[in-house]
Amino acid sequence: DVKVTQSSRYLVKRTGEKVFLECVQDMDHENMFWYRQDPGLGLRLIYFSYDVKMKEKGDIPEGYSVSREKKERFSLILESASTNQTSMYLCASSSLGMGTQYFGPGTRLLVL
Amino acid sequence: AQSVTQPDIHITVSEGASLELRCNYSYGATPYLFWYVQSPGQGLQLLLKYFSGDTLVQGIKGFEAEFKRSQSSFNLRKPSVHWSDAAEYFCAVDSGSGGSNYKLTFGKGTLLTVNP
Numbered sequence: 001d002v003k004v005t006q007s008s009r010y011l012v013k014r015t016g017e018k019v020f021l022e023c024v025q026d027m028d029h030e031n032m033f034w035y036r037q038d039p040g041l042g043l044r045l046i047y048f049s050y051d052v053k054m055k056e057k058g059d060i061p062e063g064y065s066v067s068r069e070k071k072e073r074f075s076l077i078l079e080s081a082s083t084n085q086t087s088m089y090l091c092a093s094s095s096l097g098m099g100t101q102y103f104g105p106g107t108r109l110l111v112l
Numbered sequence: 113a114q115s116v117t118q119p120d121i122h123i124t125v126s127e128g129a130s131l132e133l134r135c136n137y138s139y140g141a142t143p144y145l146f147w148y149v150q151s152p153g154q155g156l157q158l159l160l161k162y163f164s165g166d167t168l169v170q171g172i173k174g175f176e177a178e179f180k181r182s183q184s185s186f187n188l189r190k191p192s193v194h195w196s197d198a199a200e201y202f203c204a205v206d207s208g209s210g211g212s213n214y215k216l217t218f219g220k221g222t223l224l225t226v227n228p
């Protein structure tokens with residue numbers, strides 16, 4: 001079974017803090033994705049990566065950056081957290097030959 | 113740009129009743145289509161997918177979906193709903209360029225409530 005894990009289920013941070021969300025997948029997938037999920041807005045793609053050190057902006061990249069130094073790990077970074085970044089963050093991965101994305105359990109981030 | 117519409121924000125059904133969740137997409141080429149389910153506080157789980165071939169696809173937990181190209185629809189069905197099916201359901205379409213990235217565009221979701 002594909003397993004995608006996220007470093008925290010719940011996180012509380014203060015405005016202005018630098019926040020790291022970590023995602024690890026164990027299926028040697030080439031593609032990894034970060035989404036945020038908000039009520040009434042569904043899932044919106046923040047960034048995705050199709051290879052180590054490669055990344056592309058999604059639909060809402062402002063205020064975020066990412067890092068992929070190893071194939072299995074994809075990090076989302078909030079350089080200076082703001083209250084409007086309070087949300088549920090979901091990581092996903094997929095292989096090169098398949099469109100199916102496999103999701104982690106999510107990190108619920110509260111920025112005070 | 114690709115888009116996915118789930119017209120129903122919230123649906124309530126009685127346990128044992130049949131279910132149909134609607135999904136319409138806008139996409140120029142032959143789409144790859146997915147249905148995911150999300151239980152409260154959890155990540156998304158794949159229910160089923162359509163890539164090609166038979167337009168009626170079977171998934172997990174007794175769900176099925178039918179691809180209708182003429183209607184640009186991919187509706188999800190279940191003949192008899194169980195209380196454990198209460199969750200949020202997302203339809204998605206592959207919005208990649210046909211290459212290897214396989215980006216998905218998601219609908220806004222349909223919340224399913226099941227009455228005993």
